[in-house]
């Protein structure tokens with residue numbers, strides 16, 4: 001893949017802030033980040049998210065109106081979690097899809113969510129202040145893979161930086177983000193415990209299901225699938241290594257299918273994934289690396305994309321890969 005060298009026009013940052021990310025953590029670090037931006041003397045403007053989905057609208061409109069010129073390179077600097085980054089990528093890419101003459105604006109990122117899997121995948125510090133210092137030293141954008149899917153039933157399409165999970169991880173995310181337990185734990189600053197609580201709930205509630213999978217090499221049908229995750233990089237669920245060898249530069253997506261014969265067997269497989277990352281060697285685990293992918297489910301299942309709820313529905317998706325320029329300190333670019 002070509003390394004997109006950018007013109008060295010002066011950078012202007014559009015800072016897209018979601019103070020609600022990370023159970024409010026982003027709101028706490030934002031005053032410090034703002035002071036650091038002012039102290040660095042960089043040119044910037046702040047766009048604060050007022051409601052879920054607002055960041056997509058900002059990113060889409062900025063991509064249309066702030067195309068790079070010889071005098072100015074606009075960079076979208078995201079302060080939030082994986083969900084906020086997801087919204088930003090969708091704003092940029094949907095604008096370019098509607099008007100292919102547009103250049104996608106590069107995205108910089110200061111992680112302040114609860115999972116921060118994208119930051120982990122690209123080797124960006126999890127500490128927002130450290131990440132900002134590194135981001136401000138970046139001088140050019142470089143492309144990385146992002147996933148794209150078409151939802152045939154709902155007739156819509158979407159982009160993702162991390163993964164789309166249908167089945168077990170979809171259920172954990174959906175029940176956690178939707179739950180009274182999480183709101184109660186948030187009040188006593190223990191929101192992080194909500195995931196383990198719902199993990200064990202999902203372990204007993206998630207029944208095996210059928211899925212038909214078509215990859216570059218053919219079609220296969222599974223009848224006892226429990227987790228069907230299409231991923232752009234190794235991590236999901238806040239640092240769990242679902243696909244250890246997944247690359248953001250190979251122009252391909254990794255698909256991991258875990259089958260379930262009993263709650264105990266699935267728990268064992270999941271434990272291997274969390275502790276030793278060697279789950280893909282087991283008989284009930286299946287791994288595909290593919291440029292294109294069709295997933296067709298027979299029954300309603302829960303889904304998540306980049307840690308955001310997709311709802312419970314009968315999924316019929318086609319996936320492929322495209323590129324997004326990122327304004328990040330990618331010292332490890334060749335290894336991604």
Ligand SMILES: Nc1ncnc2c1ncn2[C@@H]1O[C@H](COP(=O)(O)OP(=O)(O)OP(=O)(O)O)[C@@H](O)[C@H]1O
Nearest residue numbers: 021022049050051052081082083084113114115116
């Ligand atoms: N003004 C707002 N009010 C309420 N929610 C918002 C607002 N703006 C954005 N959101 C929502 O905040 C949610 C959380 O954001 P995000 O995913 O970035 O953080 P996170 O879930 O803590 O991080 P991670 O995905 O890394 O675990 C998203 O679902 C987004 O839609």
